[in-house]
Amino acid sequence: NAGVTQTPKFQVLKTGQSMTLQCAQDMNHEYMSWYRQDPGMGLRLIHYSVGAGITDQGEVPNGYNVSRSTTEDFPLRLLSAAPSQTSVYFCASSYTSGRTDTQYFGPGTRLTVL
Amino acid sequence: DQQVKQNSPSLSVQEGRISILNCDYTNSMFDYFLWYKKYPAEGPTFLISISSIKDKNEDGRFTVFLNKSAKHLSLHIVPSQPGDSAVYFCAASVRLYDYKLSFGAGTTVTVRA
Numbered sequence: 001n002a003g004v005t006q007t008p009k010f011q012v013l014k015t016g017q018s019m020t021l022q023c024a025q026d027m028n029h030e031y032m033s034w035y036r037q038d039p040g041m042g043l044r045l046i047h048y049s050v051g052a053g054i055t056d057q058g059e060v061p062n063g064y065n066v067s068r069s070t071t072e073d074f075p076l077r078l079l080s081a082a083p084s085q086t087s088v089y090f091c092a093s094s095y096t097s098g099r100t101d102t103q104y105f106g107p108g109t110r111l112t113v114l
Numbered sequence: 115d116q117q118v119k120q121n122s123p124s125l126s127v128q129e130g131r132i133s134i135l136n137c138d139y140t141n142s143m144f145d146y147f148l149w150y151k152k153y154p155a156e157g158p159t160f161l162i163s164i165s166s167i168k169d170k171n172e173d174g175r176f177t178v179f180l181n182k183s184a185k186h187l188s189l190h191i192v193p194s195q196p197g198d199s200a201v202y203f204c205a206a207s208v209r210l211y212d213y214k215l216s217f218g219a220g221t222t223v224t225v226r227a
Binding site: 004031033035040041042043044045048050058059090092094102103104105106107108 | 218
């Protein structure tokens with residue numbers, strides 16, 4: 001049971017480049033979300049999804065796109081990377097019928113935008 | 115504006131002693147509070163939670179206290195062990211089944227042998 005997996009672990013981009021951060025879970029969780037963690041700040045919610053085909057914005061959605069075509073995958077797209085998007089990104093998942101304490105987090109992707 | 119604040123970025127404690135981590139919040143709509151623990155190069159893992167209808171929740175060495183009137187909660191770890199060295203995040207949501215969590219900035223705990 002792999003839980004929540006994220007790829008890549010590290011990525012360096014130049015300003016203006018695009019890329020997709022991958023997130024997958026094998027627990028059949030309906031709910032998935034993306035957070036970013038910056039120094040001196042807590043994790044902030046970027047986008048979330050309560051099921052395949054349904055996505056919504058979180059606290060800091062600008063500059064990011066998401067889609068949810070399957071229950072297992074929830075990729076995060078940066079269309080034109082900016083230095084302000086340098087951060088550590090965490091994906092999380094849980095059952096929608098469960099409690100918030102059952103959110104499982106992936107190991108994170110450390111992104112640097114030059 | 116951060117709605118959940120952890121004002122102590124770091125805490126150093128001797129093995130066997132008590133660790134006390136503090137968290138304050140500003141949103142009076144928050145109804146459910148959680149603590150997460152994070153090791154380097156790993157994602158946060160759930161540690162303990164408390165609903166606003168309670169003022170204390172205990173799980174082994176970990177106890178969370180909630181003071182709603184002061185909008186303050188704390189996590190007590192007794193006794194502290196070397197494996198407790200990690201970053202601890204306080205988080206809150208407006209209801210139990212709200213998956214949108216607001217996190218504090220974290221407190222790095224170092225347990226000295």
